[in-house]
Amino acid sequence: MKRLRLCIVLLGMLGLFVGLSPVGAQAQKAAPAGTVNIAISTLHEETFLPWNGGGPRKFYLDNIYEYLFYVDPATGKAIPGLAKKWKVSPDGKTWTFTLRKGVPFHEGWGEVTSADVKYSIEQIVDPKSVVGPAGQMRKLIAKVEAPDPYTVVFQLTRADAEFDFGYMGNSMCAPICCKKYVETVGDEKANAHPIGTGAYTLTEYKKGSSMTFTTVKDVEKHWRVTPKFKTIKILAVPEEATRVAMLKAGEVDLAPISYDSVDTVKASGLHILPGSFWAPLIRFGGIVATDPKRYIPNIPWAKKEVRQALNYAIDRDAIVKNIFHGSAVPSFGSISSPLWNDIPAYPYDPEKAKQLLKQAGYPNGFKVTLKVFTTTPGAELPLLGQTAAMYWQNIGLDVTVIPTDWGTVRSEWSGGKMVPDYVWTHRGLYWSSLNSGLMVETTSKTPFSSYATKESEALFDKMATELDAKKRAKLAVEMGEFLREEAFCVGLVHAYEPHGVSKKITAWPTNVLYPNNLDQLK
Amino acid sequence: MQRYIAQRLVQAVVTIFLMSIIVFLMGRMTGDPATLLMSQYSTEDDRIEITKRLGLDKPLPEQYLIFITDALHGDFGRSVKGDRRPALEIVLERLPASLKLAAVSLVIGLLFGLALGITSAIKRGSALDTAARVFALFGQSIPVFLLGIVLMYVFAVLLHWLPTSGYGGFKYYILPAITMSWFTVAAITRLARTSMLDVLNCEYIKLARIKGLSESVVILKHALRNSLIPVITFMGTFFVIMITGAVVIETVFSWPGIGRLAVETVMDRNFPILQTIVLFMTTLYIFANLFVDILYAYVDPRIRYDK
Numbered sequence: 001m002k003r004l005r006l007c008i009v010l011l012g013m014l015g016l017f018v019g020l021s022p023v024g025a026q027a028q029k030a031a032p033a034g035t036v037n038i039a040i041s042t043l044h045e046e047t048f049l050p051w052n053g054g055g056p057r058k059f060y061l062d063n064i065y066e067y068l069f070y071v072d073p074a075t076g077k078a079i080p081g082l083a084k085k086w087k088v089s090p091d092g093k094t095w096t097f098t099l100r101k102g103v104p105f106h107e108g109w110g111e112v113t114s115a116d117v118k119y120s121i122e123q124i125v126d127p128k129s130v131v132g133p134a135g136q137m138r139k140l141i142a143k144v145e146a147p148d149p150y151t152v153v154f155q156l157t158r159a160d161a162e163f164d165f166g167y168m169g170n171s172m173c174a175p176i177c178c179k180k181y182v183e184t185v186g187d188e189k190a191n192a193h194p195i196g197t198g199a200y201t202l203t204e205y206k207k208g209s210s211m212t213f214t215t216v217k218d219v220e221k222h223w224r225v226t227p228k229f230k231t232i233k234i235l236a237v238p239e240e241a242t243r244v245a246m247l248k249a250g251e252v253d254l255a256p257i258s259y260d261s262v263d264t265v266k267a268s269g270l271h272i273l274p275g276s277f278w279a280p281l282i283r284f285g286g287i288v289a290t291d292p293k294r295y296i297p298n299i300p301w302a303k304k305e306v307r308q309a310l311n312y313a314i315d316r317d318a319i320v321k322n323i324f325h326g327s328a329v330p331s332f333g334s335i336s337s338p339l340w341n342d343i344p345a346y347p348y349d350p351e352k353a354k355q356l357l358k359q360a361g362y363p364n365g366f367k368v369t370l371k372v373f374t375t376t377p378g379a380e381l382p383l384l385g386q387t388a389a390m391y392w393q394n395i396g397l398d399v400t401v402i403p404t405d406w407g408t409v410r411s412e413w414s415g416g417k418m419v420p421d422y423v424w425t426h427r428g429l430y431w432s433s434l435n436s437g438l439m440v441e442t443t444s445k446t447p448f449s450s451y452a453t454k455e456s457e458a459l460f461d462k463m464a465t466e467l468d469a470k471k472r473a474k475l476a477v478e479m480g481e482f483l484r485e486e487a488f489c490v491g492l493v494h495a496y497e498p499h500g501v502s503k504k505i506t507a508w509p510t511n512v513l514y515p516n517n518l519d520q521l522k
Numbered sequence: 523m524q525r526y527i528a529q530r531l532v533q534a535v536v537t538i539f540l541m542s543i544i545v546f547l548m549g550r551m552t553g554d555p556a557t558l559l560m561s562q563y564s565t566e567d568d569r570i571e572i573t574k575r576l577g578l579d580k581p582l583p584e585q586y587l588i589f590i591t592d593a594l595h596g597d598f599g600r601s602v603k604g605d606r607r608p609a610l611e612i613v614l615e616r617l618p619a620s621l622k623l624a625a626v627s628l629v630i631g632l633l634f635g636l637a638l639g640i641t642s643a644i645k646r647g648s649a650l651d652t653a654a655r656v657f658a659l660f661g662q663s664i665p666v667f668l669l670g671i672v673l674m675y676v677f678a679v680l681l682h683w684l685p686t687s688g689y690g691g692f693k694y695y696i697l698p699a700i701t702m703s704w705f706t707v708a709a710i711t712r713l714a715r716t717s718m719l720d721v722l723n724c725e726y727i728k729l730a731r732i733k734g735l736s737e738s739v740v741i742l743k744h745a746l747r748n749s750l751i752p753v754i755t756f757m758g759t760f761f762v763i764m765i766t767g768a769v770v771i772e773t774v775f776s777w778p779g780i781g782r783l784a785v786e787t788v789m790d791r792n793f794p795i796l797q798t799i800v801l802f803m804t805t806l807y808i809f810a811n812l813f814v815d816i817l818y819a820y821v822d823p824r825i826r827y828d829k
Binding site: 045049053054130132133136191208236246248407417431436445446448 | 685
């Protein structure tokens, strides 16, 4: 039943994508009209060059800039973007991309060439760059070459079977900027007046308050998409109650809301669409077994049986029903992959949980500290933490719930100064590909690792470098089953942040990898 | 008087210095800012590089020394996020929005507070007096968050008279300014009422009445001026409270002022901006109090601070 529901949700999501890929979007040719107003909780760093801030800015940057690849909604694989074709060497370390000809930058700054791609990537991997993927890309990319105006060659330090869409796709933050423009006007002016190839350009910006994007001239001839709306206005509205009021007052057409506000928004004649993917879970501290600095061997949950017990103790169906109002599916972990659709979440079985605890040498339970905090999305995290604590108390654990803030836990988790000897709620992280997700979730390669064993690392290395698609898929399933068996975390649910939507918008094709395509609002 | 002012200035400097230490330490004790700059894709090398770039690898006393020396030269550091603009520049960008909202709110607070307070005192025991006292009680006890949301739902969602939130022309000021001034109106009402009652009981007011002056002349010419002294002395404090205490109102009404900036920087551990905001607010508060004390002495000749 759960598998069926998961499939229905995923198929429903996929159904939204039909006709929304770069190619499919060509069918929509009506001239853009009207304004869509969008309220989000924060405008983040409010910078407009890709390398001057973090990935969450993609929500507005992706109106301006474009990518070498886009994610195929049906398969989750790379489809042509600014790169129209590509090939990879047999060792998986050399990727050669052929660029689409004649894609113009805004305001007559020429067409996209390999020099622009080389420049953009070099800026992103520059030591001063603070954009999300920079750290991994510095390690992965040995060299970028531009042998002719339409060919770009990436030399990698190691094989990565998902380099195309995993790093150069629209789910990551490595869009293509105009080299000539940035070098001519300088970073400061290029940041204030960004030039890209996207369907929109920034036409008004009020610091800390709003950004307005308007379609470029002759947008009907845009190579990838003809948007429905002529103008997109993004407003910073940190308070959720205010966003709900704005939706009800008709001031905005799209805004993230909490699950508790879904009914009240629907009652106002508005509808709900899924936005950003999130996967609330509970992470274990001190179980990065391949890094002695992050491993506590005698902590109870270092034993697999204990981790399994903590998973069996939780009734995910009740959580889906009561906290997510039915708009979520139970999960065994934080990563979502269509390849893992058949791997079920742990069922609710408190008796088995007690039995596993006894087997692990904890018949009377143990003391555990659970830290909780809110994030965006993630207003429900403290409630989820309290719920988990209640279930764990039922199997004999002595749980102390400590409310704190994300910054504090994040520091303790990834700061390298201590090993968390507690467990904590987390909203899950956003991954551009299965490779990048698994690298963090199952190896000790990054400060944000929370679980790793020799087996998980070996499995990951094997899967990440396998270029044969069928073999990779098989290895990915093997990896998923291994992680489920290992109970590497207490996965709770997979969900999409609900967004209240006015009647002006009929569809918003988001998926796990890409919630930033405002140019494809219908 | 001069000696008093000099003493207060020394106290102010010491207070700001101590506050700078507290702010500096608190910004670092509650989390490593380097980890907040990292994405999930970051590596251990990134963490080390960011820590070094922000100077967080140096001992805390050394970090503080650098911070305070730079601050004395007007350099409060740079934002740790985005394009790393100067912290002071970012704070000053947001300040006008807070100042404008505080000014409008103060005007509303004074107009309504004085009118209600004085009328209430003159009509003591009347229905109006009772209503004003009830309003003053609720005005000071209702949480601004709740009030803001209620006003928003009534005037924006139900009646569509005003925008829910945002920063723009006159109509955007109305709801946040009313919310912000609500407490001030209540406080000034109570203050003005009490003060006016005190003055109305004074001998010189009785004398004025015995002389046969009309009640309006007694109130407006003789009583009002003296009754305003406590209110005037509190104005500066109210104004600073409105700027520094706008955190909730600016968040609820999406007002891009320094209150909201403070919340954002706390969440981001953007400590250079946070330090700048807190030091700015502390300095503002201390000097507003000092100004009020001095003003008080000038307005009321009976008060002298010198021994």
